[in-house]
Amino acid sequence: MSSPLVSVVCLSHNHERFVKQAIDSVLNQRYPNIELVVVDDASSDQTQAAIREALRDRPDIEFLALPVNLRNCAAFNRGLALCHGDYIIDLAADDVLLPERVSLGVAALEGDLRYGVHFGDALVIDEAGVELGRHSDQFPHASVPQGDIFQQVLSRYFINPTTMMIRRSVLDQLGGYDETLAYEDFDFWVRSSRFTWYAYSPELMVKRRLTRGSMSSRQYRVGSRQMASTYRVCEKALKLCQNDAERAALKARLVFEARQSLRFLHLGLFGKYSRLIHRINTARAGKGR
Secondary structure (H helix, E strand, O other), rough: OOOEEEEEEEEEEOOOOOHHHHHHHHHHHOOOOOOEEEOOOOOOOOOHHHHHHOOOOOOOEEEEEEEEEEEEEHHHHHHHHOOOOEEEEEEEEOOOEEOOHHHHHHHHHOOOOOEEEEEEEEEOOOOOEEEEHHHHOOOOOOHHOEOOOOOHHHHEEEEEEEEHHEHHHHHHHHHOOOOOOOOOOOHHHHHHHOOEOOOOOOEEEEEEEOOOOOOHOOOOOOOOOOHHHHHHHHHHHHHHHOHHHHHHHHHHHHHHHHHHHHOOHHHHHHHHHHHOOOOHHHHHHHHHH
């Protein structure tokens, strides 16, 4: 098997306690051809000092210290611009790659050019590194689709985003992450799965750390920026739907998000979701005449 260059963008923001372990997990991969780009998104703690210490004897590793906080999507794009690899991993600095992660991804993606994204299982840990379980405890391997997953992505969550390896050409076609959004994964899944296949492997790929104040913990709450971003992704998704089955899958997601909006008093978003649902219902009714 060939050994194409794999670029890892390690993105940190106030990850002083964890960033060295994340960096070490990249350096300890059992794969010979890896480029590491570390990006700090204007941390207010001692993260940058911890990064410089970790990279003290590694002048070959690029370190980009952003002077102002750009947030996750824009900060990742700045790191992506420095990458030269055929494949990309987006590694949060509080997560840890397991030693075979890169090798497994290269084998899957080099083996079939139809696949643009590789993902797998994750070991969930707490801030102290204590194991809490596996992603597959909630999403059993047999239930996880692969190949053309656009319809499934619309209706339900099953991909652990920390486990993804992405073909660089996929990110280039998308123009990177959408910097107007508060988070990247749902938008990336929707837009990329419209034109590329996803490959799933049941092996553990990463240790995903659950921390207080993480983006996922703030998704559903009063005033959440993530909820507004989810609506915008759903608007994009409706434009990408090509048949009634896909629109029905999206409608199930819209109904769920509308209920969440009502629950957390985002009444404006509730109205917007209601109008999207009405558009789908009206289109289907028109076809039935």
